[in-house]
Structure formats: structure tokens, C-alpha cells
Amino acid sequence: MNLDLREYSVRTDLAVESKAIAEAEHGGPVPGLHEDIDELDGIKVTRLDVQDEAASQKIGRVKGHYITFEVPGLRSQDTELQEKVSSVFAKEFSGFMKKLGIQSNAKVLIVGLGNWNVTPDSLGPLVVENVMVTRHFFELTPDQVSPGYRDVSAIAPGVLGLTGIESSDVVQGIVDRTKPDLIIAIDALASRSLERVNTTIQVADIGIHPGSGIGNKRRGLTKEILGVPCIAIGVPTVCYASTIVNNVFDMMTAHFNDESGGDQAQSKQIMGLLTDLNEGERLGLVKEVLEPLGHDLIVTPKEIDEFIEDIANIIATGLNRALHEAVDRDNVAAYTH
């Protein structure tokens, strides 16, 4: 019998997931990756550097610096925790910009990618709505701008289905006209594990790459393309249906293994040959099956609106703190709406 499966790569936008997959497949640490983990008060901060091309290829992520904030408690809508995450985010983001050599007076364009009409894809536009925008003061009345503020503009370029224009074209057009020194692009991502949905924030200096995020980007937002460095901020707000089906297979296998006391034969009897296929093959199988339905299906919790608002607020508040020295870094939630 010939299953003739194409090996699909597992769909994730998170570097920490890519690393875990690579380590599982290669049976140990991947050379060329440097990781540094802090954990405090329920907030796990992982700084992951993909240092060379070899490492990049092994984990399937672009060379660069990644910071991941994992906060399982974000699901419980604990506002004190949200405030803490925003504060930690601001501090890390501030340090990240310094490490990248971004000057304290560098002009920043914040780009909120995604579709404001689809709740799990509205993260970027929501952040844009809530960041402090100052560029027009610098342009019109530069001598009246208080010290400690930076030149910040912000735009939500919409999605192809709404505008007929690639968001990358809108952004590049604006970059050409307004000449920012740094772009910060916020996007909703897909994650491999449901536990990470709405509980994880990833910051990376690699920009936005084609095919990443929920929307079907066909061109990216990178330094190579735009001529300006681009920091990407992403939050997984969905899984793909194919991923979740695949996850269920894994969990079922584990379940049967447990029940059968590790009796692989019995477990195999239940799950059949499927247990012999590797993850990529099974994913291909699932996709083949789902394909006739004709649409890329997304999976979200029903309460997605509350999570999205909370995380957009955390990121907007964190950015306001990190970008403007004058913003009181201990209490700036009031700066966002």
C-alpha cells in the first residue's frame, strides 16, 4: 500500500515550539541555538538566539533574536498579572531595542497587521488603536514636544480581502513617504499547541515573513524589503484545524498507552498504523482530508474577544512605556483606552 504522503511541516509561528520540535526530532540540543530563561511570578521569559544558518535550517526559523513571554495565567483575566506582564514586556522590549542599536530618538512606525472584522485576527489593529501617536506633533510643532517622547506613528493597513492591496505594499508606501528608523509590526499568529493560544507573546528582530500569521501574506516586512529594521510582535490567537486534529491523535495515543500500561501492541491495535506515521505524514493526511472543505479553518476559544482585548492592552501599554521615556513606567495603563 502506498500512502504517498507529502510531508507537511508542522504549522507554528513560535520559535520556542520550533525548537522543541527540532530537539525532539534530532534527539537533543541543536548547536547554534542559545537560550536563556527567566521565570518570575508566573511569567516565563525565554530569550532564544538563532546564531547561525545551520541552526536556522534545523529549527526552520530565520536567524535572529527571539523573546517569548509565556504566561498561562493570562487566561484567568487576572488584571494584576496583566499589569505585571505589561511591565516586564516594557522592560524587555526596551532592552531589546538597545541591543539592536536602536537610538533613543529613532522614529518608529507601528504596523497593526490583520483584519479588524475577524476577532482572532484583530490583535494588530487593536494595538494600533491604543498606542500613543506623536509623529504629527514632531512634524507640526517640534519645539513644543515635551522631552522624553519619541516620534511614533501607527497604521493598520487592512487585509487583501478588504482593500485589494497587500498590506506590505501599503506599509512600504508609507515607509517611503515618512522614513521611519524602525518598524514594529504586530500580528496574530497560529500556534501548534492550544495551551499557548492567548497566553504567549513573541518578540523577534526578524520582521514579518511571507506565510506567517493568520492572514495569507505573500510578501513580508523585513529589513531586506523595506530598508528599515522591523521588530515583529506576535501572539498566537488560533490553531489551524489540521493542527488540532493532529494533536488529538497524539493525545489519544498517549491515552491508550497509559490505559494499556505501556502495552504498545494493544495500543497499536487501537490506533492502527497511524502510530507508525510521523507527525508530518499524519498532518499531510489530515490536510488531504480537510482540503475539499475549501477554506483554511481556524480554531479558537469562544471567549476570544476578552483574551484579545486583554493582550492588545498589555502590548499597547508595554510599547507606550518602552518607546517614551517620559511615560511613567510604573503606571501607564491609563494611557491606553
Next chain:
Amino acid sequence: MNLDLREYSVRTDLAVESKAIAEAEHGGPVPGLHEDIDELDGIKVTRLDVQDEAASQKIGRVKGHYITFEVPGLRSQDTELQEKVSSVFAKEFSGFMKKLGIQSNAKVLIVGLGNWNVTPDSLGPLVVENVMVTRHFFELTPDQVSPGYRDVSAIAPGVLGLTGIESSDVVQGIVDRTKPDLIIAIDALASRSLERVNTTIQVADIGIHPGSGIGNKRRGLTKEILGVPCIAIGVPTVCYASTIVNNVFDMMTAHFNDESGGDQAQSKQIMGLLTDLNEGERLGLVKEVLEPLGHDLIVTPKEIDEFIEDIANIIATGLNRALHEAVDRDNVAAYTH
């Protein structure tokens, strides 16, 4: 080995799906169901009467009259088709009201259930935004209302997480104060098959029952509760993740059966014991596996915003035509926004 599966009932809000499941399980037509099908121009209209308690129990749906509009072409955003569906809907709905003995001057309260912040759950509120509301004219200047209009009010009561109040309590309070003769409640539903998502409209004289729709209703909107007849209009806009996993199992089994030329032994080798479980058992297994993730997960196409708007527009336009004789039934799209 003891799988100890609870038999979950398959989750669908559509009577036509319940009937198909019941017929598959019972191996033939179910007595006490009367069905009448029209199909024209890509619009399939099924009028299904659940005539007695026995039939009701067999298909797991409340006794009553159901009309289902199935229009696969709605996915292709063909505006002429949309106009046609709205026109067919208006005609059927008008006849449905007559059949139920609703007077042409009966006062109507339209209730848009669901959460306006979550795209696939926003159908009801969107319809409410687009129907013609006239009650205030009847109350304030009754002698100035042109003939051919009916007394119509409309409300979107919100969801428990936003208001802290059951939508049924909000509606009942309003019914007590405004004394309508008929309630029309619009709600987003879950379907068993992805093909029906955003392509199907169900009308039924059974009201809204606890647990139906996307939101977690714990009280219903029925004649028994409200003292007023309630027609429910529903559109499946999501599947549950558990349903979709289950679907994939079915499709895989079919796939392997095809590939193995119907060689059940080989197919069974691949799918293992799972092929021996019935649908309910497998669904229980899947739910058990997904449960730790802690949230009821919904599955939608990414383009959900466009579908929802189109169908809300069809229903609002159809209702405007059906409820007000003065509304030109050949061209009223302009009446909605």
C-alpha cells in the same frame, strides 16, 4: 480493556442533520416526520414537520415545523444569488407566519442573540442592526404610520459575559413591558458538517432552547417561558472542534477503504479499533482528550466576516419584506444598511 466511554450525542443545531443521523442509525425513514423539498436555482428548501413525540425523541428535536434553506453557492459571494435567497426567504417566512396563525398586524419583537465582539457569534446583533424598526412610530404617532407597515421592535440583549445577565432575562423583561405578539429570535448555530457552515438558514417555530446556538444559554426563549410564540432563525457559523476531529476520522476511514479497494481488513489495520466505535463513542473519546484545554473551541473559516455580513443582510432584507407589506418585495435590499 475498558474504554468506559460516555456516549455523547452528536452536536448539531440543524433538524435536517438530526434527521439524517437518525435515519442512518435506524436504517430508514423515521415515522412521524413529514418532509417536503423544493429545489430551484441552487436553493434547496426543506420543510420538515416533526409531528409527534415519538418522532421528536427519535431525532432529538422538539416537535414543530422547520424550514431549511441550503444554498452551497452562498460561499462564492454571488450577489445575485444572495438577492434571490432573500426573496425566497421572505416568501417562505411570510407563508410560515400565516400557517402559524400570526395576524398581519401582529406586533413583532426581533431578538438578535449572540456576542457582537466575536465574529461568528455576531449574526443576531448584525440582523438587528439592519431590520426596519417601527414600533416607536406606532407608539408616538400612530395615525401617521403609512398602511402596510407592522409594529416591529428589535434588540440585541448581549451575552452573559458582557452584561452579567442571561439574555433570556433581558428578553423576558422587555416582553413583559412591551407585549409583542410574536418574537423572532436570530442566533448563530453550530453544525455537524463544515459544508453547511454559512450556507444554511433554518427557521423553526420552536423558539430557542437551552444549550442551542454558540453561546451557553441556560434558559430558553419559548412560548412556554415567554407566553408569546417564538420563531427561531438560525445559521450554522461554526463547528465545534470535537465535531471536526470526528469528521476527519470518518473521512479517513472512507479514504482508506477506497485505497484498499474495500479491503476492510487492511483498512481496519490502519484505523485500528477506532473503526469499531460508533460515532457517539468516538466523540466522547475526542472530548475527553480536548477537555484539559478547558475551553469550548470553535472552528470557522478565516473569511468568516464576509460570510456573516452577507447572510445577516439576506435575513434582514428577507424579514423586512416578510414583515411589512408596504415594502416592495422585489427590491428592498436598499432598506438595509
Next chain:
Amino acid sequence: MNLDLREYSVRTDLAVESKAIAEAEHGGPVPGLHEDIDELDGIKVTRLDVQDEAASQKIGRVKGHYITFEVPGLRSQDTELQEKVSSVFAKEFSGFMKKLGIQSNAKVLIVGLGNWNVTPDSLGPLVVENVMVTRHFFELTPDQVSPGYRDVSAIAPGVLGLTGIESSDVVQGIVDRTKPDLIIAIDALASRSLERVNTTIQVADIGIHPGSGIGNKRRGLTKEILGVPCIAIGVPTVCYASTIVNNVFDMMTAHFNDESGGDQAQSKQIMGLLTDLNEGERLGLVKEVLEPLGHDLIVTPKEIDEFIEDIANIIATGLNRALHEAVDRDNVAAYTH
């Protein structure tokens, strides 16, 4: 010549303005009014008690307790000031509830009056979106609610033109079903002076009276009607066009008086007989002139969206602090979105 002017009363929803008008007309303090003013850090708090019927009639406001927060700096979008106002508001509001004998476990229904589609009328719905709602936890899992939280529900009942139903009917229906102990109603108001627009918050224990606010309320929300005490929170977000025309007359007269060095004759020559008319007469004249345009015209600054969001945020944050003891009263801005 017979001008035959009806004497229109000057349109204001603010007690402090009514008091000033009455004192100007009666040439001195009005007996039965008790006033107490605090001013700190640019926030002026006026506690005004209308103690008896005589005073009530003289100033044309219902007997009761009024607190007014006047903060001219709110126009400059100073976020630190906003935070301070929210904190002062919370403290005053908390004291106000105690003074009225509201128990610390009294169940509260927050009502956001107004039209969410018209920016200056959207204050109430915006506050409702941002307050913490807890009633469903008390109803569903009362033993799991942490101490320090109160039972709060919230609704934006819409306006007559959108629903066909008086907002007072929607609210009364909900009150009948959910039995709150206190109603807090938020509404956008009209002020007599443009300086007060978007810089003033009024709290009063008198409920909402017919004709107050921007919308055309024909029934009120008062203890007499609802059987439950109702605290009204109002912010003037517009002036009426008639008021502004009238203001311009006043300012012109003052302007000419200044220019002519107080030479009343010259000034009178310029402004004509208009200077002899009293304010009510002139207002009637202006209204007569505007009436053919057929609509009640409102006047707002163009940047109304930013002001409304800021003040809605201040009130929502203040209410969250005042209503829930567990909410950190020093830093709760993060609780709102």
C-alpha cells in the same frame, strides 16, 4: 412692535449651571442650597445639596445631592491628570454611596444610556463596555467569588430610533427580572457653556429625568418609577446650537462694552435692542429662527472621539474602584480596556 417671545428656559443638565443662573437672576444666594467646594491639583469638586422644594423650584433642579467634578485640564489629554481624576471620582463616589445608605454588598445594575453610533452620545455605552461585570459569577458559582467583589451587571439599552423601545422600558424590564439594589445610569448631557463640555462630570442621586441628556427621553429612571434608587452620572458632551448662538450674543455684548470703554450707549447702538432682551427671550428668538431646519442640532468639538474615550475610561475605572473593595484603588486603570 410685538416680539411675542415665549420665554424658553435655558437648556442645561448641570446643577452648578442652574445654580449660577438662578443666583444671577435672583441677585444673590438662593436659600435651601448648601454648597461645599474642594479644589486640588486642578480638580474642583462641588458638593451641592438642593435641600427643599423652594430651592428646587428656584434653580429648576430636583431636590437631592449633586457632586460636580470640574477639570478644565481634561481637554489637554494629560494621562496623569486622568488617573488622578479617576481616583478622586472613586473616592467621592464611594462616600456618596455610603451617605445614601447603600450597603457594601448591594447589587448594582449599571445602565449606559445613549446611542453608540453617534460619537457624543456614546458615553454611556462606552462606560458599560469597560466596567467589570460580575453578576453571572454570583449567580452561577457564588461560593467561588473572591471576597471584596460586588454583584454588578451592566447594559446599554440603546435608543428609541434603533430599537423602537424606550430605554426606560428596557431598563425597567431588566430591573423586574434581576432585582438590583441600586441603579447607576450614565448619560451624555448638554451644557450651557462650551467650556464645560468634556471637562465636567456630574453625579446625582436623583436618577434620570424625562428630557434630560442628549436623547429625547420621555420617561425617566427614578426611584419612584423603578422602585430602586438610581444614581445618575452625566458628562456634558455637547451644547445645543441655540445655546451657542445665545452665548455668542453675550460675548459680543461684553466685547463691545469693553471696546467702547463701558459706553453702554455705543454698545447698545451696535447690538440693538437685543441687549434689552433677557436670556430666555433671546433664546426663544434663536429657536424660532432655527426651527424650520427641523432637527435638534448639536455642537461638538471635532476631536470629540478622543475626549469621549478618555472620560468614559475615567468613569469606568472610577466605578470599578468604588464598587469593588478588592480592586486596588491606587492602580486599576488596567482593569478597563
Next chain:
Amino acid sequence: MNLDLREYSVRTDLAVESKAIAEAEHGGPVPGLHEDIDELDGIKVTRLDVQDEAASQKIGRVKGHYITFEVPGLRSQDTELQEKVSSVFAKEFSGFMKKLGIQSNAKVLIVGLGNWNVTPDSLGPLVVENVMVTRHFFELTPDQVSPGYRDVSAIAPGVLGLTGIESSDVVQGIVDRTKPDLIIAIDALASRSLERVNTTIQVADIGIHPGSGIGNKRRGLTKEILGVPCIAIGVPTVCYASTIVNNVFDMMTAHFNDESGGDQAQSKQIMGLLTDLNEGERLGLVKEVLEPLGHDLIVTPKEIDEFIEDIANIIATGLNRALHEAVDRDNVAAYTH
């Protein structure tokens, strides 16, 4: 006495108003203006050509072609009339494009100027939401586009206060990247007369000029700037407060003239020297008086949300008909949401 008034020009964005003012001032027809009026079924269509520089200077409008649709009945929310206006608009717009030499396959970028958060300024963004966007189909699958459709993209660039970027910069950036052949820019305008608010649509081939519309544009969208012809579509949705005050003076003077049977002396006694000032002087006086309030005040009817939605729908439907031959020109309202 020295009033020292600056002569403010009367603020209107409508060519028909400019012409009327110029004719009143110059006492008769202005040479170089060609006007052509059709009136049918309550829709008055005025085609006004400003043919040379002399005429342009006299009426204070750029040389070019203007079409004005005046429909007083639009205030009564008559949906049949709306449908008729949309149809007339489509036909005129189609002819206008031909007259300008725009090819039937010319690529069009629709630009919705204004602030979506301020109801009377949200016209442009609302139209953009409702037009058919097809450019992505032409880019991605050009051979699958049905005949009769045109390449159309659409964007709402936001306003300076939201993005920190001039909308003209956003548009120019997009024009540079996507190379449209024609720009259609929709903007909310200010009118001199309240009667024209929300009842008038102006189409002109002159683009958008600095200072026009509600927002404070400091750069325009014209062929000179963008290198692409730009048709402007405008609807007056507000008056400025200064204009309305001035109008009231005029109406009062007329009122007193009537009452005094044309006895100028008596009338003058009432209105004082103000009747001697010309309109520009009085406007300056009013502005001087209002200035301390510090904001540009706008005046709108309270029901602005309904008017804006109706007119946005008319324009979007009209554009869909005019731009795409395949769109059924007799019934396309369903194409808009």
C-alpha cells in the same frame, strides 16, 4: 470706533453655494460659469463648469467640472428615493468618467477620507467598507476575473490624530506602489446652509484641496500632486458653529424686516450696527468670539448616524454600478452591506 475685522471668507465646500454667494455679491451671472440643471422626482442635478481662471477666482473654486445632487427628501429616509438617487448617481458618474476620458478598464483606487470614530466624519470610511474591491483578483488570478469587472482597490487612510501621518502621505505611498489610473476620494464636507447637510452630494474632477472637508488637511490629493487624476465625492455632513451663528443673524434680520413691514430703521434699531457689516466681517467677529473656546466646533443633527449610513450606502451602491459594467444597474443594492 475701530472694529478691525479680518474679512473671513464664508466657509463652504460646495460649488453651488460659492456660485450663489458670488452672484449675490457681484449682482448677476458670473462669466465663465456654465450651468446645466435637471430636476426629476425630487432629485436636482446641477452640472456646473468653472471654465476659466477669472470665473474660478470670482467664485473661489478651482477650475473644473462639478456635479451636485440635491435631494431634500433624503432627510425623510425614504428607501425608494434612496434607490433612485443611487441609480441617478451611477448614471451621472459613469458619464462623468467618460467625459474625463477615463477608460473602461482604468484601474481605480477609492480613498475614504475622514475619522471613523467621529460620526459626521465617517462617511469616507463607510463608503470604502461597502464598495466592491477586486484588485486582488486581477493581481492573483487575472484569467479568472469575469468580464465586466474593473480593477478596484479601496483604503481609508485614517486621520492625523489617529495615525500621526497625513492621509495624503498614506495615499501617495499607495499610489506609488499600486499605480492606479484614477483616484476617487470620498470626504465629509462642511456646508454653509443647514438645509444642504446630508441632502447633497457633490462630484468634482478637481481632487481634494488643502483645507477642504471636515478634517484639517494640509496637503491635497490632486493630479498635480499624485500624478493621477482624482475625482472628489463630497457630502456636507456638518456646518461650522461660526457659520450657523452667522446664519442666525441673517435670519433674524430678515425676520425683523418682515415684522417691521420693511421698515429698515426699526429693524436696524433692533439689530444695531450688525446689519451694516457684510457677511465676511460678521463671520470674523463671530470667530473672534468663539476662538477662546479653542476648538473648531461642528454642528450636526442628532440623528446623524442614520443619515450618514443612508448616504454612504447610496454612494457605495452608485460607485459599484458605475465602475463595474457587470453589476446589474437596476438592482445592486444587495452588493453593499
